[in-house]
Amino acid sequence: MGFPGTWMTESESVVYRVVPKCACSTIGQIMFYSDHGTFFDGDIHDSTEGLHKWAQEGSQPLIEANVLAHKSYAFTCVRNPYTRILSSFFDKICGIQRNGRRYRGNLVPLLIQKYGIEVGDPENGFDFDQVKSFRRFLLFARDTIRWRRPMDPDIHWSAMSGHVATFIANGGRYDKIFWTEQFNDGMQQVLDAIETPQPVALSDIPRFNESEGHGPKRAHPVEDYFDDLSMHLMYEIYNRDFDLFRYDFDNPANKMPVGEIDLDEVHAKLGD
Template identity: 90%
Template sequence: MGFPGTWMTESQSVVYRVVPKCACSTIGQVMFYSDHGRFFDGDIHDATEGLHKWSQERSQPLIEANVKGHKSYSFTCVRNPYTRILSSFFDKICGIQRNGKRYRGNLVPLLIQKYGIEVGDPENGFEFDQIKSFRRFLLFARDTIRWRRPMEPDIHWSAMSGHISTFIVNGGRYDHIFFTEKFNEGIQVVLDAIETPKKVNLKKIPRFNESEGHGPKRAHPVEDYFDDLSMHLVYEIYKRDFQLFHYDFENPANKMPLGEIDLDEVHAKLGE
């Protein structure tokens, strides 16, 4: 199994377990900058040099030795499940991807056919009923996670605890887990704990939102997308995420966590 979704700086100053839709583009660029004093030109997910990634065969033995020996500071980042699944919908389902095509080829046609979802298109300014379509997408996301039908769950909407647990189960240990909603504060803790070849000034770091600008803008407040049934579905999918990372299930309008993350509890519950 190893350590899927794990990135490490070339200097081995720090190790990061990627959780999709949780500021991963910005975190990857901060890591890249901390080694090279410049940002990667393009989407950091496309980088094949300058950063060790588990998906690159040559990086695997280095990452494995580091993580199993806990030689470097290790961290990850989480996000409110309500805003995360909404972001996945607008980016992956409604948006046009970097290659100019729809995400995963036949996925959107399948959703239109089986779940009656509309996604709009750039020609009509992405005009469609966002709330109705999103709630139908939620049913699809639940079906993929609960029954693995009509396809396996996608990394962008599978639970954060699932991503985070593989690192623990295979022998890793986190030194820090922070909230996307308190990004600067959280990444500063990481930077303060490590020695980097290049100094990082967080005030000068732009946000790398690679999903922005290629799909419709969210037309309503977060809470408008979630009625009682939608909240029930979200809880069914993300119960563990709400509990472990202390997000507010009762109020979709509150994106901020209700408490701090207990690392010992995360390791105990996700290491089983």
């Protein structure tokens, strides 16, 4: 199994478990910069050198040896499940991807046919009923996660706790899990705890939001997308995320965490 989704600086100053839709582009670029003093030219997910990634075969033995010996500070970043699933919908389902095509080829036509979802398109200014379509997408997301039908769940909407858990289950241990909503505070704590070859001034780092501009803008407040049934589905899919990472399930309008993350609890509950 190893450590899928794990990135490490070439200097081995820090190890990061990627959680999709949780500031991973910005974090990856900070890691790259902290070694090289420059940002990767392009989407950091496309880099094949300058940063160790589990997906790169040559990086695997280095990452595995580091993580199992806990040689470096290890961290990850999480996000409110309500805003994360909305972001996945607008970026991956409604948006046009970097290659100029729809995400995963036949996925959107499948959703239109089987779930009656509308996604709009750039020609009509992405004009469609966002609330109705999102709620239908949420039903699809639940079906993929619960029954792996009509396809396996996608990494962008599978539960954060699932991503976080593989690192623990295979022998890793986190030193820090912080919230996207308090990104500067959390990332600064990581930088304060490690030594980087290049100094990083967090206030000077731009935000690398690679999904921005691909699709429609969210037209309503977060809470408007979630009725009673939608919240029931959210709890069915993401109850562990709400509980472990201390987000407010009862109020979709509150994107901020409501308590501190207990690292020992996370390791105990996700390590089995």
